[in-house]
Amino acid sequence: MDINDNIESPLYLQVSFNKYLKHYEALAKSNNELVVTKANQILKVASRYPELKEGFSDTSILKTRAKEIQLILQDAFSPLLTNNEIKTASVPFHNLIFNSSERFQKIIETAGKDFTLQIKNIPENDTYILACTIILNFCYGYNLNFKRPFYYEIPDAQGILHYYKILYNADFCEIIPKKHTKLITEADYKELLDNFENIDLWKEKFPVNSYSFKGFVVSNIFDVTDDQSISNIKSNLIGDEKRKNESFMEGFHEIFRSLLRLKDIKVGFSTYNKEDQVFERVYGAGVKSYLLGDRDNEKCIDALCSRSYNRLLLENKFFSISNVDKMFEKEKGHVPHILNLHEQGIKSAIFAPIANKNGLLGIIEIVSFKPEVLNSINANKLADVMPFIITAVERTQNEEENLIEAIIQKECTSIHSSVHWRFKKEAKNFINAELKGEEASFKKIAFTNVYPLYGQIDIKGSSEARNTATSLDLSLQLNAVKNIFVRIYKTQLLPIYQQFIFQIDEYLKGLETHFQVDSEQQISEFFKQDIEPLLKHIYTNDDFKDEIDAYFNSIDDKVNVLYKHRKDYDKTISKINKEMASLLDKKQVEAQLMYPHYFERFKTDGVEHNMYIGESITKEDSFNHIYLYNLRLWQLQVMCEMENAYYQMQSKFPVALDVASMILVFNQPLSISFRMDEKQFDVDGTYNARYEIVKKRVDKAYIKGTTERVTQKGKISIVYSQKQDEIEYLRYIKFLQSKHYLDTDIEIVELEDLQAVTGLKAIRVSVLYHKNEADKSFYSYDDLMKEIKA
Known part of the structure; x- marks a missing residue:
């Protein structure tokens, strides 16, 4: 078998002791007779087998010349240190090892017959480029540092994973370009610097087997299980979504098993709620609390005895129970946490406080189902990892507080997505001013030249x-x-x-x-x-x-x-508001995709909504009046759909109530600003205030010369003041009549004057209804009521 089989690399690998033997050639000229004698002895052995110096890639030679290779390498692998040092001789980027210390061999034997030695942390897809960077350093004198620390992960006899760091000694390697290899130029080097991920370019500059590697590497290996366990704990605690991952806690158990060199242990957590003085479960996939057992929370004073309470909460120091059963018998089951551990079958445990300068944040709980396994001695090993756990818990608590604030903002004082960018901009300015030491103030949030749209579906009577x-x-x-x-x-x-x-x-x-x-x-x-x-x-x-x-x-x-009939009434109002608001919210998602605009709605005796559209809200030079007209048509259509949806579900409500819909048209752009005290947008300026007056009073307005209200069940009323608005909406109505949303009974009426507002008119038109979603027939309001009652 050839070493280069199944390997794609710019390096053609050959095992050679040429450079290594040159050191002995120099030692043969030493003044020390013992050194000279030994050097000559090694050189004599090597001279009998020229392939050892010239290089070979056939792995069978490693077996046939094993004794000679061992003799040649005896100084590098000292017999005196063979049971202490973890050392190997091998070729790079290969799991082939042809010489090793006794300690390394024992570690591999202990791992078991099924264990396959494999280098970890080698970037599998980048080994080719790694080899290229080594060539650039060896042959061309560049200083490129792409190499990452390499590790072995090897289990011991108990199955506990140990981590071994590999340090390579490459003093005995030679890398030379082959005869017809095109050498790398300065321009090639600079091009490669900006194209790390372009594997085709690297292969073009460094073709497969274009450089000859002769030699071997000596690997000095060190057990870094403690350091790596701490590093793994840090890595595990960094991820934002880790608690949602089923394998998170199992991985965490493995890390602590390696750190404490104990197989049968598990790790749990509980958080400390200072405000309520309770321990609480950490919610997440696979996360348990052995202190709480099957409870979600418990008062601290009830979960611990007084000594343990003082130890954890007041002194912020760990405590251990090396034999739970023995302690349970001694205390006759009266100590709460001992009783709880005993019921779970736990035999030994360590409870360590997660605490910072402000006090306790939570508890890390390490348990075993074997007695004496966990104790006050090995508990001290936690000192190295606690700072990272504390930092992670602090970060998690901060994230949770931020999330709580975000939920409050969303549910209670929501800032609509269309204007969020403006608030974010002012918040950044506020923070920057504070950082500069300037007086920070949150400036007025205002949008000019925006067109308003208002609509309501109101409960009649x-x-x-x-x-x-x-x-x-x-x-x-x-x-x-x-x-x-x-x-x-x-x-x-x-x-x-x-x-x-x-x-x-x-x-x-x-x-x-x-x-x-x-x-x-x-x-x-x-x-x-x-x-x-x-x-x-x-x-x-x-x-x-x-x-x-x-x-x-x-x-x-x-x-x-x-509270019987009033309860039915209140339930009905609540359900109407909930269903209508939900439908409007769903439709709004579609409308935002057409063109971004500000939207807000309110639940009263029915559902009202405000919309504002304009250049200053979208922040982009893209606004056109076509988007305003589109939104007006969308609003009218959705109001028809909400009317239909209401009457299809009316029979499900405890009280049968009617609704009436209205749209207010205002054709002049206005300015709106965010009122910090009320946490909502309002219009700016005296003229613009006229719009708010109309909006609040128009649904109670009467048709001129009558006692009839402008809004009426079964109809949509479109209130306006300009002739061009009338023409525009009659066009929309004609379109919706063609789609069977509206009936043909259009009427145009004048309204009685409101305070400081005159000249208002309204278009009223009946909505066409369906009995249910599957029904294809169209009904007026009166026809629908007859059908429902029939």
Whole structure:
């Protein structure tokens, strides 16, 4: 077999002791007789076999000349140090070893018959380029440092992985260009410097087997298990997504097994919540806490005995239990953490605090299912890795705090993605000002010349529906109390009961004839001040306990009133808002892809939305009015779809309510700015404020000369003030009529003047509905109601 088989390299490899033997040729001229004698002896042996000097690539020669090679290399592999040094002789980029120390051989034997020795950290795809850089250094005098530290990973008899670092001695190597090899020029070198990943270029400059390698390398190998374990811990703790990886903790166990030279150990974590004084589980794939067992969290004082509590939380020092079972018997199971470990079958353990100058952050828990394996002596080895674990936990906590803040921002005070760049820019300016020592202030966020779009899907008659629900609940509650008083009056003829019955009847009449704003408050006070104390007194009479229990069971604990019809109403409003907002949000994702714009929505008695579009928001020189027209058409179409979606799900709601949709058209660009106090955008300037006034009042506006509101169930109302807006939207309506979104009953009406706003008009047109998504028929609102009720 040839050494070069199955290897693609610019180096043609030959084992040769030529350069090594030249050292003995020099020693043969020494003044020291012993040195001369030994040198001549080695040179004599080598002279019998010219191939040892001239070089060979046939691996069979390594076997046939093994004794001679061992004799030649006896000074490099001293018999006195053979059981101490870990050393090999080999050729580069090859796992072929032809001479080694006794200690190295024992390490390989211990690893087992199935173990295959392989160099780690050699970049498999870059070995060709690595060989080229060695040629550039050897033959051309350049100083390129591409080599990374190489390692062996070899298990011991227990299966614990040990790490061995390889240091090469290349003093006995020769590299020379072959006869017809084209030499590298300065221009070639400079070209290669900028083309590391261009393997074709390297092969062009350094063809396969174009240089001859003669010699061998001596590898001095050192056990660096502790250092590498610490390095691996650092590497494992760096990744952001590590906790989501199933193999993360298993890898972590292996690293600690190598560090402590113990096979049967596991590692767990728990974090310390200072605010609540509890230990908490770390959530992640495969992450366990042996201190908490199967609990998610536990008060620190309940998880530890007082001595262990002081040791970890106050002194920030580790403690160990070398024999859990023995300690369990001694303390008769009264020590909480010993009891917990005992129940998990753990026999020995180390608990080490993860603490910085501010105190405890968490605990690292190392456990074994064998007694005496973990103890106070080997616990000291953790001192080398704790700084890295502390740093990782600090970083994780900072990331978690940042994530919490981000979630709060997203869920509570969200900054829309379209304008996020502007906030980010000001935040950077703020930070830079602080770093320069200047007075930092967050400047006003404003966008000029943007076009507004506003729409709402409003619940019609929500106030009346709420009043009706309240009236029904109060009537139920009053009648329930009246029945109790009527019954008790038959057994106890006290006039006060008659007076209460009379007062209840008066309230019931009032609810039937005219429900007023203060009716709810008056009746609630009546129940609280008069009825409840009396019912508690009557409760002492066993004859009325069941009825009074039934009454109080009908009262809602949270609002302290009978809450049946109002609950249905509130659920309906909540569900309408949730479903409509969800649909609008989904549609908005599509709209943003058409052209970026600012969007916000609000849940009231229905769902409102604001949109602003313009050059200053997009930050790019790309805005065109076509995007505004497109967004207006999109808005009108989506409002039709929301109307349809609502009436398809209306039957699922506890209360059947109607909705009405409206769009406000404002054809002049305006300026908006972010109000820090309210955490939202608002219009700037007196003229622009007119838009806000219209927006807040227009849905309550009447058609001129009538008592009819502009918004109406089954119709979409488009409010505007300019003729060009009317022409534009009639064009959109005609298009949506062709798609069966809208009916043909278009009407144009004038609106009564609002405060400081005159000349408003509205286009009203009926929406066409489907009974469900599969239905292909088109219905007006009235037709749809008939179909649903049929």
